[in-house]
Amino acid sequence: MTVDDRRQRERTARRQLIVATARDLAEQEGWDAVTTRRLSTEIEYSQPVIYKHFTSMEDLMDAVALEGFSELAESLGAARRDGPPGDALRRVAHAFMSFAAENPALYDAMFSRTTRLRFGAPDSPAALVAGFEELRQAIVDSTTTTSPEVETLTEVIWSALHGLTTLARGGRLRLGLDRERIELLVGHFVSGRSVVIPGS
Template identity: 65%
Template sequence: MGTEDRRLRERSTRHRLILDTARALAEREGWEAVTTRRLAAEIEYSQPVIYKHFASLDDLTEAVALEGFGELAEALGQARRAAGPGDAVHAVARAYTAFAAAGPALYDAMFTRATRLRFGGDDIPEQLAAGYIELHQAVATIAGDQDVETLTEVFWAALHGLTALTRNQRLRPGHEDERIDLLVSQLRG
């Protein structure tokens, strides 16, 4: 059993190395730079080793995105719990935009690159659902008589839009906090 355990640990270590290297390379140079040839060179393994872990680069991107959704859920949850009910929406909005700004390539894998990951339906991956739940719980603190589901979707869409427009320098720089303040005040009604 010792040999099998070692092989499993080595496989897990290679898997982690591939994911970490893809993420780092994407953050440095963009997703276009993430190719099996480039990954193989970076991690010093052959391309077939990468394909033993991920059948395609799309599968690799989805694995990165799922990790990102888990990390986003954690960041949103920490912000929500630290803020308390009166300021939960504000804290979650700031955590969301900070998360996106800290890892633009990760955010792209999660939200802008084509994947098979879907939020609607019965087979939502746990990591996707967890992030939405954090948004929902924050919005529920201010929803009042409004439909919490719809308000959460609007909040999320607005955060994503602000994030994308800010990243692409389509909005005035230096006004991010003002925009979040306005968004939250509008949600409160």
């Protein structure tokens, strides 16, 4: 290994440690606890070292969110492939809700906190596109829709899942009915009929 290779590996490891520490702090104490001063104390790096990797907290938040979207895509992909295609949307919907429940601070970084990441754009990062694509493929697998507007249907279901997640976490829905809500949502799209989108 060359000196440059070793330095790059060390730099990558430092960056990952900063991201992991930020995530751990946020899950334990909330995002308000994640400051450069606190990170510096936790990982024993000076603040200037942290700023070499992330010029602002916004940069760090974007990195956390991207990591979260990669993990979400993996989770949704594993659920989609783990059974018959006709039931893929149901499995993916449950996986989405489980991911949010198991990683509340990470989910907030991805979906609720301010970010500079561009969604639904030609230059959207691959990690953002991957999770959306897993849900889109689950819809294709589970329904008979042939609409060229399947992306719009994916956005609607994505929004519904996020809405259910957010309302449930905020105590705005009755307790213990998450599974029933997903069944009702998915049932509208996997009943064996084609989904027709107005104007398509």
